[in-house]
Amino acid sequence: MTTIPEHNDTIVAPATADGGAMCVIRISGDSAIEICDTMFRGRRQLAEAKTHTLHYGEIVDRSGCAVDDVVAAVFRAPHSYTGDDTVEISAHGSHYIVSRIIRLAISAGARMARAGEFTSRAFLAGRLDLSQAEAVADIIASDSQWSHAVAATQMRGGYSDMLRQLRDKLLRLTSLLELELDFSEEDVEFADRSELRDILVDVQHHTRNLTGSFALGNALKEGVGVAIVGRPNAGKSTLLNRLAGDDRAMVSDIAGTTRDTIEATANIDGVVFRFIDTAGLRITDDRLEQMGMERTRNTISKARIILHLTTPDDPSEEPISVAPSQQYIRLINKIDLQAGTADESRSDDNFTPPVCNRYDNDPATPTYDNSTDTAVPTQCVMRISAKCDIGIDALRRQLRSTIATDNVANGSIVVSNLRHYEALTRADESLSRALDALDNGLPADLLSEDIRQVLHALGEITGEITTDDILTSIFSKFCIGK
Numbered sequence: 001m002t003t004i005p006e007h008n009d010t011i012v013a014p015a016t017a018d019g020g021a022m023c024v025i026r027i028s029g030d031s032a033i034e035i036c037d038t039m040f041r042g043r044r045q046l047a048e049a050k051t052h053t054l055h056y057g058e059i060v061d062r063s064g065c066a067v068d069d070v071v072a073a074v075f076r077a078p079h080s081y082t083g084d085d086t087v088e089i090s091a092h093g094s095h096y097i098v099s100r101i102i103r104l105a106i107s108a109g110a111r112m113a114r115a116g117e118f119t120s121r122a123f124l125a126g127r128l129d130l131s132q133a134e135a136v137a138d139i140i141a142s143d144s145q146w147s148h149a150v151a152a153t154q155m156r157g158g159y160s161d162m163l164r165q166l167r168d169k170l171l172r173l174t175s176l177l178e179l180e181l182d183f184s185e186e187d188v189e190f191a192d193r194s195e196l197r198d199i200l201v202d203v204q205h206h207t208r209n210l211t212g213s214f215a216l217g218n219a220l221k222e223g224v225g226v227a228i229v230g231r232p233n234a235g236k237s238t239l240l241n242r243l244a245g246d247d248r249a250m251v252s253d254i255a256g257t258t259r260d261t262i263e264a265t266a267n268i269d270g271v272v273f274r275f276i277d278t279a280g281l282r283i284t285d286d287r288l289e290q291m292g293m294e295r296t297r298n299t300i301s302k303a304r305i306i307l308h309l310t311t312p313d314d315p316s317e318e319p320i321s322v323a324p325s326q327q328y329i330r331l332i333n334k335i336d337l338q339a340g341t342a343d344e345s346r347s348d349d350n351f352t353p354p355v356c357n358r359y360d361n362d363p364a365t366p367t368y369d370n371s372t373d374t375a376v377p378t379q380c381v382m383r384i385s386a387k388c389d390i391g392i393d394a395l396r397r398q399l400r401s402t403i404a405t406d407n408v409a410n411g412s413i414v415v416s417n418l419r420h421y422e423a424l425t426r427a428d429e430s431l432s433r434a435l436d437a438l439d440n441g442l443p444a445d446l447l448s449e450d451i452r453q454v455l456h457a458l459g460e461i462t463g464e465i466t467t468d469d470i471l472t473s474i475f476s477k478f479c480i481g482k
């Protein structure tokens, strides 16, 4: 296991991906400028350079041979990303040049940076809090307008300030509660119980708003899971290909089985949807396939939207059961055949198909059978032809309308990070226990223990409370150079 290193040594890594016309090599640490001066030849030494200045020159090897023409950007501590002296060398993006420059830096005393080490240094130097540091990884990975919007809000501070303020209020009252413990013989109450109650309720209100936003945040970050289910030959694969179209990002078999889930993604108006063709579901004795199908079922159970594909000649097919959190859309496919035509050249433009796009109910609020915790909604029915591209735009609009991005556009804070969601859920549980303890007049030590747990959970999000394990697990997910 890697541990978070002490940071007085100087680290080096490429900060840009392979294959571009240019590459930035980042060198950061106490000796960054000195190390660069051993290989940089410009009009003056970088040691004389002011912070935030650019310097044109050459990188030369030990024998004085030029390696590349470069521009060196100098950032002096503490005004750099990491908070340490930093030089960013922009060179031509040749793999050879980049590795030569890195080797020269290492031979002059730098060492190769570990995954996420620049950002972990930024965190340790107090330049970013932990949730902002995590957002750096999210923003680099963001692949759509809205996953970018969520990550950008978090990187700019997101809910960190709010959590810090809530923590401060709780901390003040906890210290009063703990003072009472020192005077336990005397039956005194330093912490005003009704004020404490108000604060606990207020904190819980905020944590619940945040946890409530996770389903949306997670969908925006990871892509909205859409499972396409239906009988063999209903047209599932055709629909998946139609929806993914030219934007298809991936069609792959999940490793380890002979026939498995096929996924493709499409960006619909700034939101990535992950379409899952569930054709792999069938009865089999093959153990390996069964395991694959278990994963497929798992994927379906996690999908946010279920598209149930039927055909006009099979109208009796029963709706399938979905979980309350899932949206169900029933599709009647192959309506081109029902219209009595085999002319596949017809499109939405020149043909008015018998598409009803009818909603018997509001699709967002299906009626559920509480006894089984499943829903058997028939409310959203759309008539399409996957093959002839009929009704597909309407389906795209319907899918997109299930994802409410207005709040994100208006600057509302959305939690997209699973670690934060889990910490907020723990905070919420401890808050409920603390409120119970308060309402039942339980002793101050029990109350204070619950509040400590709330403080701990909230502090984990912003990094006021951290362990090596938490930091290692966060930063090891970064690439080298971030």
Ligand code: GDP
Residues within 6 Å of the ligand: 230, 231, 232, 233, 234, 235, 236, 237, 238, 239, 279, 333, 334, 335, 336, 337, 384, 385, 386, 387, 388
């Ligand atoms: P799956 O088994 O559910 O994945 O079904 P496929 O996508 O493999 O489609 C089965 C057959 O139905 C193929 O021959 C498709 O070309 C055909 N098909 C799919 N959608 C349509 C449609 O909208 N109209 C017509 N006429 N045929 C379709």
